[in-house]
Amino acid sequence: xxxxxxxxxxxxxxxxxxxxxxxxxxxxxxxxxxxxxxxxxxxxxxxxxxxxxxxxxxxxxxxxxxxxxxxxxxxxxxxxxxxxxxxxxxxxxxxxxxxxxxxxxxxxxxxxxxxxxxxxxxxxxxxxxxxxxxxxxxxxxxxxxxxxxxxxxxxxxxxxxxxxxxxxxxxxxxxxxxxxxxxxxxxxxxxxxxxxxxxxxxxxxxxxxxxxxxxxxxxxxxxxxxxxxxxxxxxxxxxxxxxxxxxxxxxxxxxxxxxxxxxxxxxxxxxxxxxxxxxxxxxxxxxxxxxxxxxxxxxxxxxxxxxxxxxxxxxxxxxxxxxxxxxxxxxxxxxxxxxxxxxxxxxxxxxxxxxxxxxxxxxxxxxxxxxxxxxxxxxxxxxxxxxxxxxxxxxxxxxxxxxxxxxxxxxxxxxxxxxxxxxxxxxxxxxxxxxxxxxxxxxxxxxxxxxxxxxxxxxxxxxxxxxxxxxxxxxxxxxxxxxxxxxxxxxxxxxxxxxxxxxxxxxxxxxxxxxxxxxxxxxxxxxxxxxxxxxxxxxxxxxxxxxxxxxxxxxxxxxxxxxxxxxxxxxxxxxxxxxxxxxxxxxxxxxxxxxxxxxxxxxxxxxxxxxxxxxxxxxxxxxxxxxxxxxxxxxxxxxxxxxxxxxxxxxxxxxxxxxxxxxxxxxxxxxxxxxxxxxxxxxxxxxxxxxxxxxxxxxxxxxxxxxxxxxxxxxxxxxxxxxxxxxxxxxxxxxxxxxxxxxxxxxxxxxxxxxxxxxxxxx
Amino acid sequence: xxxxxxxxxxxxxxxxxxxxxxxxxxxxxxxxxxxxxxxxxxxxxxxxxxxxxxxxxxxxxxxxxxxxxxxxxxxxxxxxxxxxx
Numbered sequence: 001x002x003x004x005x006x007x008x009x010x011x012x013x014x015x016x017x018x019x020x021x022x023x024x025x026x027x028x029x030x031x032x033x034x035x036x037x038x039x040x041x042x043x044x045x046x047x048x049x050x051x052x053x054x055x056x057x058x059x060x061x062x063x064x065x066x067x068x069x070x071x072x073x074x075x076x077x078x079x080x081x082x083x084x085x086x087x088x089x090x091x092x093x094x095x096x097x098x099x100x101x102x103x104x105x106x107x108x109x110x111x112x113x114x115x116x117x118x119x120x121x122x123x124x125x126x127x128x129x130x131x132x133x134x135x136x137x138x139x140x141x142x143x144x145x146x147x148x149x150x151x152x153x154x155x156x157x158x159x160x161x162x163x164x165x166x167x168x169x170x171x172x173x174x175x176x177x178x179x180x181x182x183x184x185x186x187x188x189x190x191x192x193x194x195x196x197x198x199x200x201x202x203x204x205x206x207x208x209x210x211x212x213x214x215x216x217x218x219x220x221x222x223x224x225x226x227x228x229x230x231x232x233x234x235x236x237x238x239x240x241x242x243x244x245x246x247x248x249x250x251x252x253x254x255x256x257x258x259x260x261x262x263x264x265x266x267x268x269x270x271x272x273x274x275x276x277x278x279x280x281x282x283x284x285x286x287x288x289x290x291x292x293x294x295x296x297x298x299x300x301x302x303x304x305x306x307x308x309x310x311x312x313x314x315x316x317x318x319x320x321x322x323x324x325x326x327x328x329x330x331x332x333x334x335x336x337x338x339x340x341x342x343x344x345x346x347x348x349x350x351x352x353x354x355x356x357x358x359x360x361x362x363x364x365x366x367x368x369x370x371x372x373x374x375x376x377x378x379x380x381x382x383x384x385x386x387x388x389x390x391x392x393x394x395x396x397x398x399x400x401x402x403x404x405x406x407x408x409x410x411x412x413x414x415x416x417x418x419x420x421x422x423x424x425x426x427x428x429x430x431x432x433x434x435x436x437x438x439x440x441x442x443x444x445x446x447x448x449x450x451x452x453x454x455x456x457x458x459x460x461x462x463x464x465x466x467x468x469x470x471x472x473x474x475x476x477x478x479x480x481x482x483x484x485x486x487x488x489x490x491x492x493x494x495x496x497x498x499x500x501x502x503x504x505x506x507x508x509x510x511x512x513x514x515x516x517x518x519x520x521x522x523x524x525x526x527x528x529x530x531x532x533x534x535x536x537x538x539x540x541x542x543x544x545x546x547x548x549x550x551x552x553x554x555x556x557x558x559x560x561x562x563x564x565x566x567x568x569x570x571x572x573x574x575x576x577x578x579x580x581x582x583x584x585x586x587x588x589x590x591x592x593x594x595x596x597x598x599x600x601x602x603x604x605x606x607x608x609x610x611x612x613x614x615x616x617x618x619x620x621x622x623x624x625x626x627x628x629x630x631x632x633x634x635x636x637x638x639x640x641x642x643x644x645x646x647x648x649x650x651x652x653x654x655x656x657x658x659x660x661x662x663x664x665x666x667x668x669x670x671x672x673x674x675x676x677x678x679x680x681x682x683x684x685x686x687x688x689x690x691x692x693x694x695x696x697x698x699x700x701x702x703x704x705x706x707x708x709x710x711x712x713x714x715x716x717x718x719x720x721x722x723x724x725x726x727x728x729x730x731x732x733x734x735x736x737x738x739x740x741x742x743x744x745x746x747x748x749x750x751x752x753x754x755x756x757x758x759x760x761x762x763x
Numbered sequence: 764x765x766x767x768x769x770x771x772x773x774x775x776x777x778x779x780x781x782x783x784x785x786x787x788x789x790x791x792x793x794x795x796x797x798x799x800x801x802x803x804x805x806x807x808x809x810x811x812x813x814x815x816x817x818x819x820x821x822x823x824x825x826x827x828x829x830x831x832x833x834x835x836x837x838x839x840x841x842x843x844x845x846x847x848x
Contacts (some may be wrong), residue, residue: 067796071789103820106798115801254788258795284822285808384775386824389813393826399813500812501790502827503797505821 008056009173010090014114015098016107017064018379018507020126024098024156025061028166035523037731039088043077044420052166060089066106067213068113069257069292070222072425079223082117083208092267094120094172096165100132101138101153104273106267109258111147115181117210120172123151129158130508135276142272148181157513180209182263182583183292187249187258190241191216198238203228207527216242217257284379284508292385292506302378305345305406308371312410312441316363345512345548346541354540358533361721365439365519365528368407368414373520377512381421382504385625390504394490395484397516398424398502399429405483406639408438409476412722413532417524426495430487432729433739436722437483439714442660445679446713447472447755449664453685454706471707475714482715484745521723532724539720540658546629547655547666555626559619562613570608577601591682624670629655643712643748644705644755646693660713704758708751716747770833775810781818786831795806797823805835820835 015021046061070076084091099107127339144151150168154161214223311591333347338344400422408415422428458467632653640650648670656663691700727736769780809815813826
């Protein structure tokens with residue numbers, strides 16, 4: 001077909017990691033890009049648009065890979081996209097292979113696979129400048145001649161060569177579809193042909209020849225485990241026999257693939273690439289001497305982590321306060337504008353609170369991904385993974401899990417999002433599943449409230465460590481300890497399987513590109529709002545509804561009636577004084593009399609205001625008690641009783657499902673203090689201490705109860721956003737449910753043990 | 764000609780060539796795809812577990828694994844690493 005037939009075409013971008021593929025994609029697509037997920041897997045789907053003259057290019061950026069020999073569903077996506085088998089993207093008209101000019105041997109291995117896909121291929125020879133600096137020279141025309149595809153030299157980070165590249169892509173589309181080129185011996189080609197025919201006879205459909213090769217080459221590869229062929233005994237038998245025939249002909253599977261492809265690469269490169277005679281130390285080597293040093297490197301890494309942690313923890317506070325203030329302001333405005341009723345309550349406590357809950361995560365996400373993007377783009381991230389690998393290997397994970405887990409101390413949501421850097425599916429899953437056990441910043445208000453109310457301010461280790469700080473440290477430690485145990489258990493049971501050898505490239509250091517960093521931050525924020533935002537809002541509204549309905553009429557009147565005599569007495573006293581003030585004040589009373597009655601009046605008015613707020617708080621509390629949530633709290637009272645909790649604590653814990661920090665506000669309502677409570681409010685902690693079991697003078701909150709609540713919060717999964725993110729990043733609700741169940745079970749058990757042992761020790 | 768030794772036994776800073784990759788074929792293939800193949804020049808930049816190695820012009824972080832064994836042949840000098848013209 002000719003270029004005149006169509007105004008747009010699709011380009012799939014393929015390449016090794018660290019070849020500047022993302023930089024090229026950003027350079028070509030600019031802001032015209034969308035990032036999503038391929039269905040059912042956690043492979044990022046990046047689609048961009050670019051223009052070339054009157055032609056529209058749709059760019060599909062595939063994840064960086066060293067080979068197209070899929071071993072997992074994630075790796076299968078790239079093959080499916082390239083072969084046009086992925087239904088949600090168009091079949092590519094041309095494959096763009098991005099290769100690092102300084103590292104052609106390994107990069108051309110992937111190119112040799114791409115050439116077998118029977119699609120037009122264009123090779124972009126990126127990072128020419130860096131290769132030249134290192135003394136590597138490539139004869140580009142010769143290389144193109146031998147590969148029989150266009151080769152375009154490129155400097156993607158400076159946007160040099162992009163026009164020539166687009167021209168080459170356009171010409172490749174309008175040219176002939178190339179004949180398959182293959183480095184394999186004849187015996188293998190025959191076997192491919194035979195299997196191809198066999199599959200067509202058996203299943204009645206044409207299978208792409210590349211997949212036929214994969215079936216033969218990958219012993220226990222993912223292609224044979226796809227839905228199409230999984231569990232097919234005949235195919236398995238056929239493949240075994242075919243491999244035996246090949247072995248008899250001297251073709252060893254799977255070794256034949258690497259041997260032949262590298263032979264082909266050596267043949268292509270022979271005589272057209274010149275390299276420096278002596279490999280000298282580069283800038284990267286010098287930096288690495290420090291940064292990968294066990295002691296210096298670890299110190300630098302920990303300092304960096306402290307900075308990142310500090311940034312997420314404290315730098316985001318002003319922004320979060322701004323969001324909270326805006327939320328409160330908007331809530332007040334709605335309260336003042338609308339008349340009391342369901343709509344107002346829904347808007348203030350459901351919608352505005354829900355939107356606030358979503359926005360509250362954005363500063364953390366933006367900050368964390370700013371650092372991650374900078375550290376990744378400059379090449380440091382893999383050094384961090386190297387340094388932490390020894391430690392993480394003990395739990396059965398790799399160094400790549402460290403950053404997501406540390407980030408989770410600030411907030412598990414960005415932490416879980418950051419787990420994408422882990423290629424190994426099982427490692428990624430384990431990391432995601434234990435990340436919510438790290439004590440996040442939302443747990444801190446709960447700790448602070450209960451610790452300041454119940455843990456005595458007493459020195460433990462001189463003036464260095466007080467009992468209160470020690471309690472916080474223990475709670476953080478508890479999360480870590482449980483995470484270690486759970487991760488080890490998961491790796492040994494549910495997510496058991498052979499771990500591939502851990503091998504990771506340490507790319508050259510370079511200055512991060514601001515546009516790459518910015519694009520990454522914006523993309524993560526957008527992803528979160530779009531994917532988790534609506535669900536978080538929905539959950540908040542749902543919990544609001546549970547706390548609001550059935551909202552019987554007459555409850556308020558009844559509550560007011562209880563206080564009617566008191567209120568009426570105050571009212572008449574005030575009225576009488578006011579009357580006196582107006583009439584008598586001018587006539588005869590002395591000055592001291594007047595000021596005395598005014599003081600009395602102010603005092604009475606104060607009493608009236610207090611009474612009014614007591615009444616409205618009591619009403620709110622009464623509504624909560626009779627709401628579905630309150631009934632649920634009473635229903636689970638026997639279950640939480642062994643933890644030392646009364647129904648109100650149980651109720652507050654359920655109410656905190658959308659977000660942990662909500663528990664404080666919920667306690668405020670349940671304990672008739674109104675909802676404006678925070679962790680520093682004296683009245684709430686005072687009130688908690690005074691609260692007694694109904695009909696007795698036994699306090700509800702004792703030290704063991706406070707500890708039991710804190711341990712519960714340290715381990716529980718009371719965070720809708722986290723669970724929604726787990727669902728998104730694992731592709732399955734099953735894992736979100738699993739996390740909720742195992743964490744809640746552990747939290748219950750932990751709280752139970754704390755209370756039971758605590759009461760025995762402390763009496 | 765030196766004899767084959769396991770990668771672990773190669774001292775830091777010494778240059779060698781990969782002589783043989785042994786073990787589970789699937790995993791051996793993964794290493795080969797990343798550039799660790801027979802005949803590749805290899806140098807231990809930092810020993811330990813994991814170690815940092817330079818293979819060809821790639822710098823890799825590699826954790827020794829029970830499923831694959833990397834055997835190397837030590838070279839007398841770094842000059843032998845240079846590609847043949």
